[in-house]
Amino acid sequence: MDGIKLPRVTIVKRLGLKFELIDKVIELEADRIVAVKNVTSAEEYLADHFPSFPVLPGVMMLETLVQAARILLQKSHDTGDMPLIMAEARNIRYGNMVKPGQTLSVEVTCKGEKDGKWQMVGTGKVDGSVAVQGKFALAPMNATASTSTSA
Numbered sequence: 001m002d003g004i005k006l007p008r009v010t011i012v013k014r015l016g017l018k019f020e021l022i023d024k025v026i027e028l029e030a031d032r033i034v035a036v037k038n039v040t041s042a043e044e045y046l047a048d049h050f051p052s053f054p055v056l057p058g059v060m061m062l063e064t065l066v067q068a069a070r071i072l073l074q075k076s077h078d079t080g081d082m083p084l085i086m087a088e089a090r091n092i093r094y095g096n097m098v099k100p101g102q103t104l105s106v107e108v109t110c111k112g113e114k115d116g117k118w119q120m121v122g123t124g125k126v127d128g129s130v131a132v133q134g135k136f137a138l139a140p141m142n143a144t145a146s147t148s149t150s151a
């Protein structure tokens with residue numbers, strides 16, 4: 001695989017993620033992305049959250065922001081070959097629930113790089129109302145950190 005640029009979906013799989021949450025990128029600028037996640041009743045994680053009242057789990061809303069941020073950074077910044085993972089999450093707030101048949105529209109802005117971490121601000125809305133918002137940081141995955149153990 002030397003010299004072959006991995007498609008984004010492969011990077012998601014390389015990180016061990018099961019879900020590709022971004023359905024479509026609406027806008028992409030140097031430091032801003034707008035994308036959508038269409039929630040359908042066919043998504044397997046909805047069966048457990050909650051069986052009689054399915055809603056998009058909050059962690060999946062946050063992951064939608066993170067995946068949009070990855071796309072933004074991969075397309076408009078020099079992030080290298082190392083996959084980006086969420087390094088920090090701050091002031092994450094949840095509002096409206098997102099149900100099957102609804103669309104979560106996310107907007108993520110890159111505020112710059114500090115101490116090797118890309119500083120991001122994101123908001124996800126459903127029907128014009130905030131469903132998730134907060135600040136988070138992405139950093140290159142440190143391959144040695146996942147393999148090191150303490151004695």
